[in-house]
Amino acid sequence: xxxxxxxxxxxxxxxxxxxxxxxxxxxxxxxxxxxxxxxxxxxxxxxxxxxxxxxxxxxxxxxxxxxxxxxxxxxxxxxxxxxxxxxxxxxxxxxxxxxxxxxxxxxxxxxxxxxxxxxxxxxxxxxxxxxxxxxxxxxxxxxxxxxxxxxxxxxxxxxxxxxxxxxxxxxxxxxxxxxxxxxxxxxxxxxxxxxxxxxxxxxxxxxxxxxxxxxxxxxxxxxxxxxxxxxxxxxxxxxxxxxxxxxxxxxxxxxxxxxxxxxxxxxxxxxxxxxxxxxxxxxxxxxxxxxx
Amino acid sequence: xxxxxxxxxxxxxxxxxxxxxxxxxxxxxxxxxxxxxxxxxxxxxxxxxxxxxxxxxxxxxx
Numbered sequence: 001x002x003x004x005x006x007x008x009x010x011x012x013x014x015x016x017x018x019x020x021x022x023x024x025x026x027x028x029x030x031x032x033x034x035x036x037x038x039x040x041x042x043x044x045x046x047x048x049x050x051x052x053x054x055x056x057x058x059x060x061x062x063x064x065x066x067x068x069x070x071x072x073x074x075x076x077x078x079x080x081x082x083x084x085x086x087x088x089x090x091x092x093x094x095x096x097x098x099x100x101x102x103x104x105x106x107x108x109x110x111x112x113x114x115x116x117x118x119x120x121x122x123x124x125x126x127x128x129x130x131x132x133x134x135x136x137x138x139x140x141x142x143x144x145x146x147x148x149x150x151x152x153x154x155x156x157x158x159x160x161x162x163x164x165x166x167x168x169x170x171x172x173x174x175x176x177x178x179x180x181x182x183x184x185x186x187x188x189x190x191x192x193x194x195x196x197x198x199x200x201x202x203x204x205x206x207x208x209x210x211x212x213x214x215x216x217x218x219x220x221x222x223x224x225x226x227x228x229x230x231x232x233x234x235x236x237x238x239x240x241x242x243x244x245x246x247x248x249x250x251x252x253x254x255x256x257x258x259x260x261x262x263x264x265x266x267x268x269x270x271x272x273x274x275x276x277x278x279x280x281x282x283x284x285x286x287x288x289x290x291x292x
Numbered sequence: 293x294x295x296x297x298x299x300x301x302x303x304x305x306x307x308x309x310x311x312x313x314x315x316x317x318x319x320x321x322x323x324x325x326x327x328x329x330x331x332x333x334x335x336x337x338x339x340x341x342x343x344x345x346x347x348x349x350x351x352x353x354x
Contacts, residue, residue, distance in 0.1 A: 208311040278296045
């Protein structure tokens with residue numbers, strides 16, 4: 001009967017420590033998500049870097065080269081119409097639209113169309129070239145289409161639920177998991193009769209959580225899994241997202257190393273405590289035996 | 293000393309073997325689930341197929 005009871009208690013301790021490890025992972029993951037993916041400012045910093053702007057611009061310039069060949073209008077007329085500042089403002093719009101779920105199609109927005117129209121009109125005027133409105137419209141249409149292909153997000157309606165879920169629920173989920181960590185720690189403490197041996201279960205759950213938090217991000221980074229996930233239709237945005245997620249992965253790995261270290265320290269401290277206790281008991285026993 | 297040895301053995305089991313086993317199981321599960329997640333993500337194969345089907349349906353309707 002006692003053995004069954006002990007087995008049940010031990011099983012409960014194991015279950016509590018597994019719950020604790022997954023809750024630790026959950027609370028760290030959602031805590032990190034709330035300050036990164038769920039935070040508009042973090043997305044701005046990820047999307048608004050110079051590398052993203054320059055790769056968007058170079059992709060746009062490549063497309064403009066083809067349009068220039070087709071229309072006979074010099075390439076720099078198109079490239080001067082849309083400069084880096086303008087692309088940067090488009091990037092801001094894209095970040096905002098990730099949460100709103102609206103697709104950023106710049107076809108109908110007047111800013112892109114007007115920039116190209118103005119640039120073409122002034123080119124024709126400066127060079128005194130006679131032209132037809134229909135021809136200008138066609139060239140502008142082609143340029144705007146190319147701009148959309150280079151900078152406009154088409155699948156925001158698919159992206160928004162993920163981003164909004166993390167923004168709305170990440171802090172709540174983090175608190176829920178943190179509460180679960182506390183509850184399971186208290187349960188382990190009481191199931192072990194408030195004795196120090198319960199710390200071994202806490203150490204075990206910390207080490208499990210730490211090892212999972214090291215291995216999954218490490219595999220993701222080493223196997224370049226993120227590079228295969230094309231979250232948006234634009235390569236430059238995908239690269240920016242991947243870099244941001246890689247930073248999150250690195251933070252997860254560092255947290256994992258900290259957890260594993262704390263787990264090892266708990267085990268060593270407990271082992272030292274118990275070996276001292278056993279030694280003390282043996283010495284006491286020896287003294288008792290010699291005296292009697 | 294036997295009790296200490298037993299304690300040491302139990303500690304090693306809890307500190308090394310259990311966490312490692314669970315990590316391997318979780319990692320295998322992650323790698324197995326990944327293709328399914330990948331295909332459902334925006335621009336994944338499932339998403340692209342859905343887009344193509346709706347585009348085709350639009351064309352047929354026109």
